[in-house]
Amino acid sequence: MALSDFGSAARNEAGIAAILPILKERFGDIFHASAAMRETHAHTTTYIPSQIPDGVLFARSTADVQEAVRICATHRVPLIPFGTGSSLEGHVNAPAGGISIDTSSMNRVLAVNAQDLDCTVEPGVTREALNTYLRDTGLFFPIDPGANASLGGMAATRASGTNAVRYGTMRENVIALEAVMADGEVVRTAQRARKSSAGYDLTRLLIGSEGTLGIITGLTLKLQGIPEAISGGVCPFPSVEAACDAVILTIQSGIPVARIELVNALQMRALKTYSKLDYPETPCLFLEFHGSPASVAEQAERFGEIAEEFGGGPFLWTVDAEERAKLWKARHDAYWASLTLRPGAKGLSTDVCVPISRLAECIRETEADIEQAGLIAPIVGHVGDGNFHTLVLIDTDDPSDILKAENFVARLNERALRMDGTCTGEHGIGQGKMKFLEAELGHGVAVMRAVKHALDPLNIMNPGKILLPRGV
Amino acid sequence: MALSDFGSAARNEAGIAAILPILKERFGDIFHASAAMRETHAHTTTYIPSQIPDGVLFARSTADVQEAVRICATHRVPLIPFGTGSSLEGHVNAPAGGISIDTSSMNRVLAVNAQDLDCTVEPGVTREALNTYLRDTGLFFPIDPGANASLGGMAATRASGTNAVRYGTMRENVIALEAVMADGEVVRTAQRARKSSAGYDLTRLLIGSEGTLGIITGLTLKLQGIPEAISGGVCPFPSVEAACDAVILTIQSGIPVARIELVNALQMRALKTYSKLDYPETPCLFLEFHGSPASVAEQAERFGEIAEEFGGGPFLWTVDAEERAKLWKARHDAYWASLTLRPGAKGLSTDVCVPISRLAECIRETEADIEQAGLIAPIVGHVGDGNFHTLVLIDTDDPSDILKAENFVARLNERALRMDGTCTGEHGIGQGKMKFLEAELGHGVAVMRAVKHALDPLNIMNPGKILLPRGV
Structure with a gap:
């Protein structure tokens, strides 16, 4: 259970009661109101508690969606779009109830x-x-x-x-x-x-x-x-700073790197055990280059030279697909390896993004913060964009553990904002980051509210996401 | 004078009269109400008639702009932002009067x-x-x-x-x-x-x-x-179709071309006289490649092979900056060369953009249309994006000439829409294309109106642009 209040707006009970039979009659078999189906449409992939919708429509077409929207609008009942349920900030929750619009049948x-x-x-x-x-x-x-x-x-x-x-x-x-x-x-x-x-x-x-x-x-x-050729590999560094400096010079040099992922020392330690491979326990960059055969070799060689300048290396790389998969295995295993660091814990994934000139500083401060807070939170990052994730491992049955994690996330987001970064590089605001959006964009949030009110005056489109209720 | 009605919304005379002394008192020397200064802030670079603002503020800072907006908002007077006045669709005109906010002093x-x-x-x-x-x-x-x-x-x-x-x-x-x-x-x-x-x-x-x-x-x-090396050159083709097919294959092949410009046969004829160079009178592509020395040579060679496949060539290219400037001279001279095709005429520049699979067809139909309409209108295009310009040369003193051009532009825009394209790839809607926006985006324009009304309820921010007055 989360300590934060993620909002549970007042339910329009009369409207909800009114539409359920209308939707059943109109849509028959593709409309579901069973508890089991409703529950699978509110699962969240993080620790934010589930808020279950009142019905699930498996829309088959734009016309189905249109009709559902019109029925819900008439009775002022929320609609919550649902894809695969893999979002991380409670986007598919139904804080005021309503109808989940599952689009998995619209798959052409x-x-x-x-x-x-x-x-x-x-x-x-x-x-x-x-x-x-x-x-x-x-x-x-x-x-x-x-x-x-x-x-x-x-x-x-x-x-x-x-x-x-x-x-x-x-x-x-x-x-x-x-x-x-x-x-x-x-x-x-x-x-x-x-x-x-x-x-x-x-x-x-x-x-x-x-x-x-x-x-x-x-x-x-x-x-x-599809690129003609792909080269890729892994390169250890003595420190996060050295790795980030190599990233900056790689991008400044105009090397069109396709992937450049940082895995920090704690994450590498977890991987060593999990993947039973002989990895160094220092920060590593995982890279991939796309292009012509000549170009992917040239890119890899130039990166190897840059890494060396900052004390990194050896850069192990290959153009062979199978070999590359082996070298990248650690990066792919990162999530599962992380969970072994604290068996039974659930992961809370953060996603701040800062200008890359501030990245090393941001990661270093965050690692120190994690240690000081007594948390277990390995780091992986899409460092070419200045974006990194900490996976905070929490015992969701322990309120003090949740509080500790929530306080850490707040400090992390504030740190990113202070460095001219954002609280979310790619996961979105959802329910989890509404209060940080206000801190990040100030009056911009008022502009967003005006747009939202103009386009959805009844507040039926996925309410309780992105924008805090006024006055909060 | 244009035959189309570009709109001249009702002026708020009382509000305008009220703010002029307020702005003068508040801003002193940086506020101008002289006829000369006002006239230079409504010039349009096309045939749309000038609509002159009532005053010009040379804002020095965000605070200046804020204060001007607040004064204008209080008295419901329009504000028209002004950069260098090079826009092409009447963006800086003041159809309901108001204050031009010249940002040229905000140049740090x-x-x-x-x-x-x-x-x-x-x-x-x-x-x-x-x-x-x-x-x-x-x-x-x-x-x-x-x-x-x-x-x-x-x-x-x-x-x-x-x-x-x-x-x-x-x-x-x-x-x-x-x-x-x-x-x-x-x-x-x-x-x-x-x-x-x-x-x-x-x-x-x-x-x-x-x-x-x-x-x-x-x-x-x-x-x-800045790219380490640049190669560039020019390549003639037997037809627009052949040139467009070469463009498509170049892009499909993943050659990261930096510039790929089409100049049609009429435009090449004009250039031959204007630039006194021995150009072929067939469609030509002008190209530029950015990258490492090895890569720009490889890109140019690969393009040359592609051109040959479609009957084009020889592709004359170089990595020498001076030589490259010579080869590109025709493209740079295109605008001035066009004007010599009809001395004394003014140019009306169109800018439709279509999916590149439809580009050859769109240009071919447009060339036929130009000929049938008895217009003079050479074509140049940013063909890698599917975007091309016709420069329609018109005698702005002859209403029948203007009408002919306007009818052509209407047909051209409709043609682009029919081919899943847009009436404007890069010039914007301004005053000139408002009616085509409705045809292009249908209900999307209602969404735009709702956003506009929410963010500018008094309609003081550059009114009479993008969105036709309701009911028109």
Whole structure:
């Protein structure tokens, strides 16, 4: 149980009672109100307590979503969009009850335009399903947040991951969205052209809006050519500072690194036991380079030289896919290895992001903070973007343990803000970070409120996320 | 004079009369109400008639802008932000009168963070001034819309230009904005971190809002390392189709081309006379590649092979800066050469953008349309993005000529929309394209209206741009 109050807005009991039979009658088998189904649509992947919706609709089409929105709007009942449930900040919770709109049945790839390097998909298509579908085209969708999330959910949280340093985040990789707005109208935010100066950027307004402005029902996405060659490997460093200095020089040198991940000493120690491999117990960078065979070799060699300048190395790298997978195994095992550091504990994942010139300082202060607080919290980071995660291992049955973790997270977020960073690089605000958003953007939050009120005057679109209730 | 009605909303005469002495008293020498000064702040670079503001404030600071907004808001008088006046769709006109906020005195580079590849500037800094300032840092700001525009204006119109195919547009190159909103409050849209999932994307909401939601008073911009080497050159093609096919394959092959510009046969004919050079009178592609010395040579060679596949060539290219300038001279002279095709005429520049798979078809139909309409309108294009310009040469004293041009532009924009493109790739909506925005985005325009009304309820921020008055 969490000590923080994540909000439980007043339920509109009369409205909820009114719509359940309407939805059942209208949608039949694709509408569920069983406790079991409702519970699986509020699970959160962190320690924020579940808040269960009153019903679950497995929408099959934009028209289904439209109709659900209109029914809910008439009775002022919340709608909570649901992709795969892998979000980390309570996005799919239903603090005021309402209907979970599960998009997993909207899982068709509608078009692949190979010449234009784009595709159009329904929101329930997962990133792995899309890349499987694209297998024979020579194209792929690069954004990789770790989980096999739905593309609708990834857009809603402005997700990114390990290769954002090269390919950008969802912000840069969505060309257009289709969404059902709070009034039940369907909006297509842009045409399929690569760029446009046609009015306000509704695409970017919806990306990262976490379902609070509209429900995404379609996406047109940029695709990338599968790189001809990939090189990758792992490189130890004497300190986090040395590793970060190498990252900065790598990026300044214009090496188009595809992935550059930091794993700190504590995480490496966990991995050593978990993966039964002979890793050094010092900070390591895991790297991947994409390009022509000549270019990926050149990039790896240049990085090796940079690492050496800062006392790092040896940089073990390869172009062989199998060998590369072995070298990267530690990075892939990081999450599971972390959990072995405190058996039975649950992980709370943070995701601050700072300018990379401040990254070493931010990680060093955070490591000291973790030690002083007596927490166990290994660190991995998408350091090319200045983004890193601590996985705080907590005993969710111990309120003092939760409090300790919550206080640490507050200090971490404040530290990032002080360094001109953000409290969330890629997970979103959800319920967990609402109070930090106010600290981060000041009057900007008032602007967000005005936009929210204009587009969702009844506050039925995923209420209780991003924006604290007024006056809190 | 234009035949189209670009709108001349009712002037609030009482409010305007009230604020002029207030602004003079408050701002003294930096506030101007002379006819001469007012006229230079309404000039438009196209045939849209000038609509002159009632006064011009040379703001020195965010505080000046805030105070002007508060005074204007109290008396319900419009504010029109002004950078260098190089916008193309009447953005700086004052259809309901009001005060031009000239930002040219806000021209300081406030910070350059070389390690983070970013900088923070005031809005009146021009792109050339910024790049001159950066000269010794090894960094540059890539967006190049042709004119030496102000960075505030470039953000306001979501500008791009010749190298967007590699570096993106203003949408991808602004990290954060500071803006004064209609209520006089200052918003900072984001921290300096490279990525963030913290709430609605206010940065992208303001980029492309053309001063209708707030006045940009500061920008944090991404910078790029100056490429170690540049290769470039020119390649003739037997047809626009062949050139476009080469563009598509170049991009599909993952060649990270920095510039890829199409010049059509009519434009080449004009250049032949104007530049006194022995150019072929067939469509040509002008290209530039950035990277390591080995890579720019490899890219140019690979492109040459692709060109040959489609009957193009010879591809004349070089890594020598002076030689490259010579090869690119035709592209740089294109605008002035065009004007010689019809001495005394004024140019109307269009900027549709379509998916590149439709580009050849769109240009071919447009060339036929131009011929059939009896217009003179050469074509140049940023074809890597699917974006091209026709420069329609019109006699602005001849209403039938203007009508002919306007009808052509309407057909061109409709053609682009039919091909899933946009009526504006980079110039913005302004006054000139308001009716096409409705055709392009349908209900999306209602969403924009709701956002506009929420953030500027008095409609004082650059009114009469982007959104047609309701009911039109």
